Amino acid sequence: MGFWGLNAFPVEVETDITPGLPGFDVVGLPDTAIKESRDRVRAALKNCGFAFPIHRITINLAPADRKKSGPLYDLPILLGILSASGQLLAPLAGCSFVGELSLAGEVRPVNGILPMVIAAKEAGMRAVFVPKKNQNEGAVVEGIEVYGIEHINELISFLNGGAELLSAKAQKKATASDLLQPDFCDVKGQQSGRRAMEIAAAGGHNLLLIGPPGSGKSMLAKRLPSILPDMTFEESIETSKIYSVAGLLGENPLVSTRPFRAPHHTISAIGLAGGGTTPHPGEVSLAHNGVLFLDELPEFNRQALEVLRQPIEDQEITISRIGGSFTYPCSVMIVAAMNPCPCGYYGHPTRACICKETQVSKYLSKISGPLLDRLDLHVDALPVEYEHLSSGKPAEGSAAIKSRVQKARDLQYQRLGEAGVTCNARIPTGLLQKVCPMTDGANAFLKTAFEHLGLSARAYDRVVKVARTIADLDRSEKIDTAHIAEAVQYRSLDRKYWQK
Incomplete structure (x- = not known):
């Protein structure tokens, strides 16, 4: 998901891994935070027991004519690499992923979850995976499953049919x-x-x-x-x-x-x-x-x-x-x-x-x-x-x-x-x-x-x-x-x- 003012729009993360000199490029008008995600994703993969492909990796954030900003693309970029390298076989179609990664693979909260979940629903997505601390915020939107995750191993296990994740229901801490x-x-x-x-x-x-x-x-x-x-x-x-x-x-x-x-x-x-x-x-x-x-x-x-x-x-x-x-x-x-x-x-x-x-x-x-x-x-x-x-x-x-x-x-x-x-x-x-x-x-x-x-x-x-x-x-x-x-x-x- 990307932002334009107050509203979010769907962003497709395309991943290509080809033989050649090792490299890791992100294209599609990314800002500095997104470019820095290369180091976070590489470290998170290695520290969680996955292999980082020693090939030329190209990540395209489509549509390429709109600026993208923030660390919220860390999680979808990591999943794209796992899927393209054959380390994740589960289908990802119909799902949206948002989250910043720590070097240890923890999924950290990001701003703007509410408009992103609304945009995902309007785009026809069936489920959104968000940081655990953002789960209650995303659950306000009805008509779409919202899952909160704390670590990428938890997510991978769920996608592969292992661990169980429960979709969130909105909970108010207090009323007016x-x-x-x-x-x-x-x-x-x-x-x-x-x-x-x-x-x-x-x-x-x-x-x-x-x-x-x-x-x-x-x-x-x-x-x-x-x-x-x-x-x-x-x-x-x-x-x-x-x-x-x-x-x-x-x-x-x-x-x-x-x-x-x-x-x-x-x-x-x-x-x-x-x-x-x-x-x-x-x-x-x-x-x-x-x-x-x-x-x-x-x-x-x-x-x-x-x-x-x-x-x-x-x-x-x-x-x-x-x-x-x-x-x-x-x-x-x-x-x-x-x-x-x-x-x-x-x-x-x-x-x-x-x-x-x-x-x-x-x-x-x-x-x-x-x-x-x-x-x-x-x-x-x-x-x-x-x-x-x-x-x-x-x-x-x-x-x-x-x-x-x-x-x-x-x-x-x-x-x-x-x-x-x-x-x-x-x-x-x-x-x-x-x-x-x-x-x-x-x-x-x-x-x-x-x-x-x-x-x-x-x-x-x-x-x-x-x-x-x-x-x-x-x-x-x-x-x-x-x-x-x-x-x-x-x-x-x-x-x-x-x-x-």
């Missing part, structure tokens, strides 16, 4: 309900922030939290996944493929809870968006179907932030290299948090800001207008009052909020499912008027707000989508004035801070 997530019952006060989080979760909207240090911005953001709808099996498979390619799956064969990624503000553009000499998924793709939290937003590299603009719109990111383009999905909710100024206390009700106007302007200018437009809700996170902190009254927990969010999402699915849209934040512009009917009063209010605040066309669309979500939470078919007023309120902060 088993995992302890931060709960909104821990959040004291912050009613406006809690309300904005509920709206964001219900409609899949991006969110910006602005407030002084210690006001609870990070606390709110970390609890957002606890109120998002549970992942579907298709979403779990899609997200797990990304983690499999990145080598981050760990012991669980499936990502069953929505990802929450919080990269440090020193991250590079490549780390955030993905890339590298051999392209790999970045943080925005690792947060696919989940939340990407950007804390201390103005401290991020400006170039890194600007790279996110198009992926936020397209829900996918394309990385171009000489060998071709790689596309990774990134359907994420962006949650950003920031202080209003370098000292953090601009607009604070009790503490004076010590920053100069030029310092504040320079600080806020790190966030471009186009990026700000893509953040649907702007929320002012005010300091929590003592009465809320000292109150023994329990706050509403995540379970109750999640129930309302799920009901709103169900309405959206009924309305948008046929168009392939999963939530209000993804409504295409062409459908906006059809699925977002407004009362006359709401329309008039929006017109006034649009002219008064100087909203862009993109901001207009996002206000309407947020209002649609608020109406769904109220179980209202039409968007009324109150829904529009609340949605517009979440666009006012960029004028409060950015147009002083």
Whole structure:
């Protein structure tokens, strides 16, 4: 199997052994790791009691016009040599083999097993042999036998009809309900922030939290996944493929809870968006179907932030290299948090800001207008009052909020499912008027707000989508004035801070 971005493709390992000067060549656009497999395969054969042919050996990785990378070809190359030299008589047709070899013949785990098993099934293979540590990951795919092997002697014995291998069945180490997530019952006060989080979760909207240090911005953001709808099996498979390619799956064969990624503000553009000499998924793709939290937003590299603009719109990111383009999905909710100024206390009700106007302007200018437009809700996170902190009254927990969010999402699915849209934040512009009917009063209010605040066309669309979500939470078919007023309120902060 080979990789092209997130997807795998079948690779046929052809072996030719001819008389002549001893040699061992691998052709078919192999990378350095594959070329080095010659030494690993030679040592593994000898150390496991097999004869290494003293002839000219040529390995061809077909199709020859696509680049191959990684040590995952060690095992099929070894089997090809054994078969071509007559040391393995068992038929290999209909089977796929993946694995790195140690010099002693042990089969080591590799990245990307999940997409490779999916590709093998689609290619009509009846069985896949993978490293034992990758077996549970591959077993997630139904309709194909997945065998885990620890040593090549074990595999050879099985192929020759000796030792018995049992195909794997997927086993989850934990489910979403088993995992302890931060709960909104821990959040004291912050009613406006809690309300904005509920709206964001219900409609899949991006969110910006602005407030002084210690006001609870990070606390709110970390609890957002606890109120998002549970992942579907298709979403779990899609997200797990990304983690499999990145080598981050760990012991669980499936990502069953929505990802929450919080990269440090020193991250590079490549780390955030993905890339590298051999392209790999970045943080925005690792947060696919989940939340990407950007804390201390103005401290991020400006170039890194600007790279996110198009992926936020397209829900996918394309990385171009000489060998071709790689596309990774990134359907994420962006949650950003920031202080209003370098000292953090601009607009604070009790503490004076010590920053100069030029310092504040320079600080806020790190966030471009186009990026700000893509953040649907702007929320002012005010300091929590003592009465809320000292109150023994329990706050509403995540379970109750999640129930309302799920009901709103169900309405959206009924309305948008046929168009392939999963939530209000993804409504295409062409459908906006059809699925977002407004009362006359709401329309008039929006017109006034649009002219008064100087909203862009993109901001207009996002206000309407947020209002649609608020109406769904109220179980209202039409968007009324109150829904529009609340949605517009979440666009006012960029004028409060950015147009002083």
